[in-house]
Every structure is written in C-alpha cells, then in structure tokens.
Amino acid sequence: MRYALRRLGFYLLAAWASLTLNFVIPRLAPGDPATAMFARFEGRIQPEAMDALRAAFGFTDAPMPVQYFTYLRHLFAGDLGLSYAYYPSRVSEVIGTGLVWTLGLAGCAVIFSFVLGSFLGVLAAWNRGGWLDSVVTPVLAFLGAFPYFWLAMLALYLFGFGLGWFPLRHAYSHDMEPGLSFAFAADVARHAVLPAASIVVATLGGWMLSMRNTMVATLGTDTLRLAHAKGLPPRQVMLRYAARNALLPNVTGFGMALGFVLSGSLLTEIVFSYPGTGYLLILAVRNQDYPLMQGLFLVITLAVLAANFAVDLLCLWLDPRTRAHA
C-alpha cells in the first residue's frame, strides 16, 4: 500500500507541476504576455468574455502570487474560462465532450495494440528465426516508422475515398440521434474502425519488438532453464514462465510510452475530423484559442497521469516483489 501511496504522491506533484507550467508559460512569452495574448482577441471577442478570461487565468494587475492563487482557485472550481472558437461555451464543457471520444478511441486502440503486440512478441521470441520473427517484425517496424497521421491519411485514402468501405469523417453520422441504441453503437464502431486501425498499425511494431527483446532475454534465464528441466508443457513454459516475467518491464514501458502514443493518436483524430481532444487542439491552434489550448494541455496531462497511476497499480498486482516493498 505504501508503494501505491508514494506513486500517488508523485502524480499529485506532477499534476501540480503541470498546473504551474500552464500558469508560467504564457507569462514567460517575450514582451508583455498578457497584453500580447489579449491583443489578438481585441475586437473579435465580447468584453464580458475578455473579463471572464482575465479572471480565469488571473491575468490582472495583481502581483504574481495573487494571480497564481486566483488561477488555482478558478481551476479547482473547474473554471477554465470561455472558449473563443466555441464562444460562448465554457472551455470545460468543450473539452468534456472531446475527452469522451478520445478516451474511447485512443484508449481502446492503444490497449488493444499493446495486448496484441506483446502477444506477437512472445510468439516471435519463442519461435526465434521463424517467419513471425524474421518477416512480420521488420515489416511492422517499418510501418512504425511512418507518422501516425500519415498512416491515417493513407488508410482514409484507400479505404474511405478509394474503396468507400468506411465513413470519411466524424465519430457518427449526422442523421443519427446520439443515444444508447444498437444502431448508434454500430455507427460509432464503423466510424472508429479506420482511425483505430491506423493507431494500432502504427504502434503494434513497437510493442512487438520490445516484448520480443525482453522475452529473448528471459528465455536465457535460469528460471526458464529450470522450467524446461522440469518437463513442463511448452505452452506453459512460454506463457506462465517466460511471458509472465517478460511482461513486467513492458508494462512499465507501456506507462512511459503512453504520453507519446496519445500524442500520436491526437494527430490521427485530426485526419478523420474525429471530435476528440486532438481535433479540438488543432481548432484551438488555428483559431489561436489560448484558453482552450491551455485547458486541453491540462486535461490531457491529467488524463495521462491518471493512466500512469493505473499502470503502476497494474504492476503492483502483477509483480509480487513490488508488493513486498510496498
């Protein structure tokens, strides 16, 4: 339990660090940041929205510490200001809808890719030099070298525009009424196939290769030699003795790579105009919607921190040695 609490403490610290970065970065910009930021909104935004923004971000004439506490107070009240691009919606509402789609799409795709990639890595290492190891691994590694969003463009081009098998954009058809109906779920699934598949294809090779390499190392250990000596069935040796041990460092690696993989998935959303946080991010960039941009940075970071904590708990559950130190 102590281990879990220590990790929780670390993530709270990291969360505080990102809140503070979010406060500091606009104020570090050359010139007078507050004025520069609001100059871009001049004439394009209602005065009351300007005031809401100033209040939300603490951009007042007050001294820095006071600004900082104003900022924190608003943050804990869930007030991230008003979005310019979606004026007059609140940033928190705009992000809320986007986050659901991102978690659904990227979350499922990334977990699926990790599970499948790890399994393929186990098989590749077990049948070392076989076709899976010598053909599939390098092919996937090559696919992994393409930018995620480029693979998304290609998939959209081939299977969307070319063959017409899948819808071209958005998370569901315009004529659908969002709700808990089977038809709606099927429509959402059909829209998710291409973006999810391109995320899986882009990331699969990485998981496979790292699992293969730890697996190769595990296969040379005395634990495996003993397992073979005991005459255990090969499948049991492969899964319960080799893969189970090789998985541990890879789960840790999964946690560390999450932020990176999520970044790639955000770009994929843009290609498909998928209404998640990635798509919001590009809207924020193009419209210079600073409140939305900063809100997104904060929310995505917190989501990644939470996911990392979940991965730590998973490690705790998988590895009795970590539990012992807890």
Place this chain on the structure above:
Amino acid sequence: MRDSIRSLLRHRKAAVGGSILLFFLVLALVGPWLVMDPTDLVGRPHQPPSRAHLFGTTGQGQDVLAQTVVGARETLAVGFAVGALVTLVGALVGVTAGYLGRRVDDALSLTTNVFLVIPGLPLAIVLGAYLPSGPMRMVAVLTVAGWAWNARVFRAEALALRNRDFVAAAVVVGESRSRIVARELLPNMASLVGSSFIGNTLYAVGAQVGLEFLGLGDVGSVTWGTNLYWAGNDAALLTRSWWIFVPTGVCIALVGFSLTLLSSAIDELTNPALRAPPAVAPFTPAVTAAQTEPLPPGVLLSVRELCVDYATERGRSRVVDSVSFDIAPGEVFGLAGESGSGKSTIGYGLLRLLPPAASISQGRILLGDTDVTALGADALRAFRWAQVSMVFQSAMSALNPVLTLGEQFHDTLAAHGPSSRASSYARARELLAMVGLEPKLVNAWPHQLSGGMRQRVGIALALALQPKLVVMDEPTTALDVVVQKELLQRVLELKSRLGFAVLFITHDLPLLLALADRVGILQGGKLVEVDTAQRIRTEARHPYTRLLLSSFPHLTAADSDGALPDAALAATELAPARTALRGGHR
C-alpha cells in the same frame, strides 16, 4: 572504439540503415540545387505524375518532387540539431544527478520524472503557441518536451559506472570531480551517447513533422511536415491526389526506419544476447558398437563417448570430448574441473538441456532402458525430472519470481500426471518439511526467502517426482560455509533414505572428496581420471589430478602420510598450480 566502429560497419542492419541515412543526407545537401524552386507555381494544381513533373503537382500547382527534395534539408537539419541538443541536455542532467547523488539527485530525478509523464505534444503546442515563430522555436520546443527520457537513461548509466572500480580508484587517487566526469565517466559512455543521439533524432524528426502538420511550424517554409500540412489543407484526399502526400511520407518513414536499424544494430553489438545464435547442424550422432551395448547389471546411468560441440562464429568448438562414465544406483558420483572444463555441459547434457548453440554430436546417454540421446520431444519432456532432475547453482534465481512455491510445485507435479491443486500443495508441504523448511512457506514467493532457503526449495523441487538421479551443479557455491555444510548433510541423509543417485558437479575438489563415492576429473572437455574418492586422494595417477590436489595444500598436508610440506613449500606450489589452471584451457 575503432573496433566498435569497424564491427558496426560489418553489421548488416547497420550497413542498410547507414546507407539509407547517407542517401538522405546527400539529398538534403545537394538536392535543392538539382530541382526547381519548390514554391514556384509551375503547373496546374493536382496534376498526376507526368514527364514534366515526375511526382505530379500540389494543390497549388507546385512541383511535388522539388518540395520533397527541398523538404529534406530543414527537416533533417532540425532533426539532428534537436537530437544533439536533447542528448546534451539529457546527458548533463543525468550524469550530474547520477554522479553527485544525494539531494542533487533527488531534485533532478524528480524533475526528470515529472517531465517524463507530462505528454510531449500538448506541452510542445502550448509552448510553441507563445514563442515567436522560426526554426529556433521548433528546436527549443522539441528540446524542452523531449529531454527527460535521456536524462533518465544517462543517470542510470552514471550510477552504474560510479560504482565501478576504475572510478573508485580515481576518487581514491584524489582526482577532482569535474576531471573524473570528463576523463573517466564520459569516455565510457561513448556508445550510449551514440545510440541516444540516434534515438533522439528519431524522436525529433517525428515530433517536428507532427507539429508542422498541425500548422505550428513556419507554414511558409518547405519541410516534410509543412508539405503534409498543405496536402491536408489543399484537399489532397478529396481530389484523390495520392502523389501529394505519399512521397513525403515514404521519405519520413525511410529516415525513421534507417535510424531504427542503426539503433537496433548498436543494441545488438552491445548486447550479444539479442543477436541470432549461430546455426547448429541437426543432431546425427554417430553410433559405435561400444555405445549401444546394453547396460550391465548394477549400472543406473551410462554415458558413452559423449561429445558436445558449440557452434561459434569461428566454426564448431568441442567442449566435451569422448567422455564415458557409469553411475550405480544410489551412488554419489563427482565431476571436478576448472571453469570451462565442460563439467556443467555434461550435467545439462544428461537432461538434453543444452543451450541452442550447443549440440550432442556423438555418443550415447543410457538410463535404464532409455536412450536419452534418442528421445523425441514428448518422451524427453516425460523423462525430464521424473527420471533425472537437477539442482542448479543458481537455484536462487531459477525459481519463478511471480509464482508462489506451491504453484511451482503444482506445475511440476501436474506436468507428469494428474494432480489436483490440493494434492500438489499437500505434497509440496511434505517436501518442504523434508528439506527442513516450514511447510507453510508453500504460500510464499521466492523473494521472501533467503538464498539458503531457496536452495533448499530447489532440492525439494528436485525430489518431487522421486527421480533415480539428481544432478547437482555447484548447488552450494553461492552459500556460506555453515549453510553449505547443513545443506549437504541433509542431501546425504535424504539420499540414504530415498535411494537416488547423485551426479555432483563442482570446482571444489576437497568438498567432492569428502562427499562422493567416486570422482571423475575433467580437463579441457576430457575425462582424464575416474576413481574412488579414496584413491584419488592418495594415489592419483594423472598429472593434472595431482596439480589440482596440490592447489589445496591442506589436503596434501593432511593426507600424504608423513611427508608434511612446510608452509613455504606449500606457498610456492600453490602459485604455479593456480596460474597453470587459469591459463590451461578456456
């Protein structure tokens, strides 16, 4: 250093990766002078590839080939610059933290770990949005978002090096900290710097392209990222103009792939385990008449003219050469020899547990009616542990760390016949008690036990199926003398109770002479002498056996009747014996 560069050049992956990268470097350097101006509007928009425009035209009527070639320059320049900068920052922070330790390390590691969990792209976007645009912005943003991983890697390496002897020696000599870092630590990190630089460049190219695709770069310049940004903006997909985005994407992937190949080549050179093992010729043992004779009565195991070869990069190497010996039921047979004499290889050979690079090239191993060398995969699995089991030198690390002891006993029992979990656990408790451990440890994990306890578990596990022969490969070497003695006494007790035979392998001849009924002496893969322990002790015939015996002066002192060598003689005898042993064979 020069050697490692040379072996890198010989490496296939490195050669392919290096050639691709070199091609793009040359393209980035001279390419822009060979093609037309990429920003000129030279034709109608969205034209497919033609003779005039080999890669077609963009949505605005620019030449795609020119854009692809010219885009290489800034993309690679920024990529390498960020790669170098990230490596530098990471190395500085990491080495400082790892070398100085204590509070500095705590503070720097915490900062590093915080930056590590903050996702890079959103951070880069927020930073980029507030900085003035230009190539320097890209370099700065990517460095801030990407330095942390490197710092972590370099810290780990600095920590490992700091504890090594040569650094400790420099500290003792009184060299200054900065000098130690510059002269002792950094040169030893050359390969890490190289592989980090490659990895960071890979990150930098990918992240840069992503940010530019978002429109966060300078959309007026020509880079691979802005090419894709314009492809998206000018509806390349909608107009079915695949030629606008495919060439740039393939170039990015080729550069990325070449960097991946290079870093994987460096990994393989520094970590040989990842390399594919040399191929082994299939097993076709030659059979002689002497090898196939049936076992005479009173013999449990017969090893006949056994040869084991290792496939190495320089061809086959024989590590066990025509070794023959018999073991009677209930006998303790000892094999002694220096490291590399092939004694462990024989032990593993009895269970056909040789590493992939090794194979039995000749000879027979017979146990009762079973020809071990001829067993098929399933028969071999059934034979292992039920007939011959093994206690490893490293039994402490051989237990599966993620399973409780009970589970590991259950797996073993269930693999050789039906056994319910309940009955397996009952048997496991019985076995644990037999080796002097608390039966309730059946629910413990290996890491909760001491080294000696784990070795006892290893013995209990070896006896689980009541095998006829237990191979013990240096089972007590890693233990202290008291634990060692207790353990061996327990083994002998169990042996007389249960009646199994033991093949005991060790470099510790005195121990063996006290323990074994008969002893074989191995030298360079050959069995040079086999005799009873008593006769080896008193009337060894082979010079090598006498050499081995003389390296343990207390043995000769105690046992050669009367002729006690004085201390000076013992010391002079000791010295040449040790050097001879060390240099004799490897």
